Amino acid sequence: MRGDTQAPARSFNEKVDEMILQENFISKLVSKNLRMDGRRLDQIREIVIDPKPIEKAEGSALVQLGKTQVIAGVKLDIGAPFSDKPDEGVLMTGAEFSPISSPDFEPGPPRENSIELARVVDRGIRESSTLDMSKLCIEPGEKVWMLFVDINILDNFGNLIDAAALAAATALNRAVFPKYEDGAVIHTEKSKKKVPVKYKPVACTFSKIGDYLLLDANREEEDAASARLTITTRDDGNVVAMQKGGSETLSIADIGSALDLAVLKGKEIRKLIS
Amino acid sequence: MKRNDGRKPEDLRPLEITAGVLQNATGSAMVRMGRTIAVAGVFGPREMFPRRLQEFGRACLKCRYLMAPFSTDERARPGPSRRSKEISMVVRNALEPAIFLEDYPKAAIDVYIDIIQADSGTRTAGINAASVALADAGVPMRGLVAAVAVGKINGKYVVDLAGKEEDESDCDLPVAYLPRDGKISLLQFDGSLPKKDVKELVKLATKACEEIHKLQQEALMKRWMK
Numbered sequence: 073m074r075g076d077t078q079a080p081a082r083s084f085n086e087k088v089d090e091m092i093l094q095e096n097f098i099s100k101l102v103s104k105n106l107r108m109d110g111r112r113l114d115q116i117r118e119i120v121i122d123p124k125p126i127e128k129a130e131g132s133a134l135v136q137l138g139k140t141q142v143i144a145g146v147k148l149d150i151g152a153p154f155s156d157k158p159d160e161g162v163l164m165t166g167a168e169f170s171p172i173s174s175p176d177f178e179p180g181p182p183r184e185n186s187i188e189l190a191r192v193v194d195r196g197i198r199e200s201s202t203l204d205m206s207k208l209c210i211e212p213g214e215k216v217w218m219l220f221v222d223i224n225i226l227d228n229f230g231n232l233i234d235a236a237a238l239a240a241a242t243a244l245n246r247a248v249f250p251k252y253e254d255g256a257v258i259h260t261e262k263s264k265k266k267v268p269v270k271y272k273p274v275a276c277t278f279s280k281i282g283d284y285l286l287l288d289a290n291r292e293e294e295d296a297a298s299a300r301l302t303i304t305t306r307d308d309g310n311v312v313a314m315q316k317g318g319s320e321t322l323s324i325a326d327i328g329s330a331l332d333l334a335v336l337k338g339k340e341i342r343k344l345i346s
Numbered sequence: 347m348k349r350n351d352g353r354k355p356e357d358l359r360p361l362e363i364t365a366g367v368l369q370n371a372t373g374s375a376m377v378r379m380g381r382t383i384a385v386a387g388v389f390g391p392r393e394m395f396p397r398r399l400q401e402f403g404r405a406c407l408k409c410r411y412l413m414a415p416f417s418t419d420e421r422a423r424p425g426p427s428r429r430s431k432e433i434s435m436v437v438r439n440a441l442e443p444a445i446f447l448e449d450y451p452k453a454a455i456d457v458y459i460d461i462i463q464a465d466s467g468t469r470t471a472g473i474n475a476a477s478v479a480l481a482d483a484g485v486p487m488r489g490l491v492a493a494v495a496v497g498k499i500n501g502k503y504v505v506d507l508a509g510k511e512e513d514e515s516d517c518d519l520p521v522a523y524l525p526r527d528g529k530i531s532l533l534q535f536d537g538s539l540p541k542k543d544v545k546e547l548v549k550l551a552t553k554a555c556e557e558i559h560k561l562q563q564e565a566l567m568k569r570w571m572k
Contacts, residue, residue: 303535314534318439320443322533
């Protein structure tokens with residue numbers, strides 16, 4: 073929001089007052105089943121996916137979730153397998169919270185938030201068996217495909233995990249191998265062979281405000297929330313990853329209703345992955 | 347059904363909790379869950395440094411979970427990893443709701459968890475130890491936090507995954523639970539299962555946590571009620 077940066081300087085106390093007012097406002101709204109942007113509690117923001125923004129990447133996707141913008145790129149290279157899985161390819165997921173995405177992010181080594189985001193997205197892909205890792209093997213114990221999924225946060229207006237997971241799933245779904253000749257990768261050319269993808273994992277993140285769970289929180293709602301729960305499901309409805317965040321608790325009933333909704337909404341969102 | 351180590355599906359591993367195992371720390375505890383051994387030391391509440399990170403109305407809870415290089419079959423690389431950083435964070439989130447942090451403005455409470463032997467369930471063993479160590483340090487708490495990982499092997503729900511069971515199980519589902527409030531403060535899931543199973547497993551985990559909670563209380567009684 074351009075207006076934000078132009079606002080006159082305020083004292084620390086004024087900022088704190090404003091934050092408390094905003095939190096109270098949000099939790100009052102939520103207790104009446106309302107949200108500041110007019111959504112229902114279980115309604116996600118509009119999703120727009122650009123499925124191939126980066127020509128040089130083997131797969132890529134730019135996801136807009138409301139005003140949140142996240143880009144994921146897939147690159148492939150040849151490397152050595154892990155010694156305990158000599159006949160499987162390697163998947164590596166990283167995330168960069170670029171300082172352009174929010175006034176709160178500063179450049180530097182990955183902080184716990186970006187590590188968590190990358191690991192939650194990684195588990196969604198890995199645990200769902202989305203990738204057939206054995207098909208990424210070239211020579212057992214020697215040479216395998218290494219698949220790098222890198223996530224770049226461009227604009228943070230909340231719920232980065234879901235946007236990142238969606239970008240990663242879309243990028244993977246369309247990813248192709250680079251050209252591979254005489255045991256070497258030709259990075260400048262792509263082949264027509266698609267990366268073997270079986271599923272489309274979708275993450276749904278819930279935020280707890282007061283006694284209510286709401287889906288796809290924006291940044292202000294995230295600030296007002298006490299706890300967070302991400303549930304990733306795949307095409308057959310199975311749960312493949314969960315991660316609770318935030319410093320407060322959840323009840324067993326919260327988890328039950330979040331699971332029900334995550335399966336339902338996951339189906340809806342999955343249709344957008346092409 | 348018998349498990350590799352002869353346990354029944356709902357059995358915990360032999361669980362041993364000792365409070366007050368370190369002399370330098372304000373509070374400490376050692377937890378053995380089968381072959382997994384976690385040592386937790388709590389320092390503080392004490393002044394928070396650097397000062398600019400002090401919080402006005404509450405203490406800052408800092409957690410550091412680390413695995414010793416000799417704790418695993420293959421030597422683990424010493425120092426923090428991405429995995430250990432994430433676990434440090436979820437452990438902090440798991441413990442925070444139990445502590446009256448608002449009683450100590452501007453202070454820091456440091457919780458250090460060393461995994462000296464790893465055989466599955468290290469984060470849950472770490473939480474069990476840290477929670478007892480916090481109480482041992484005299485930090486005011488709403489209650490203890492108990493934690494356990496559950497899974498599903500050969501169609502059976504199993505409690506407290508050990509060693510290779512983590513690979514055999516359809517999922518790894520660690521839960522931390524506050525038995526006094528009936529609330530869940532850590533929940534993670536790796537694997538693939540229908541939601542019905544996930545719901546059952548969460549309930550099963552909370553039951554097992556209640557058992558662990560009793561042993562935590564006993565350990566504290568043994569140390570302090572002489």
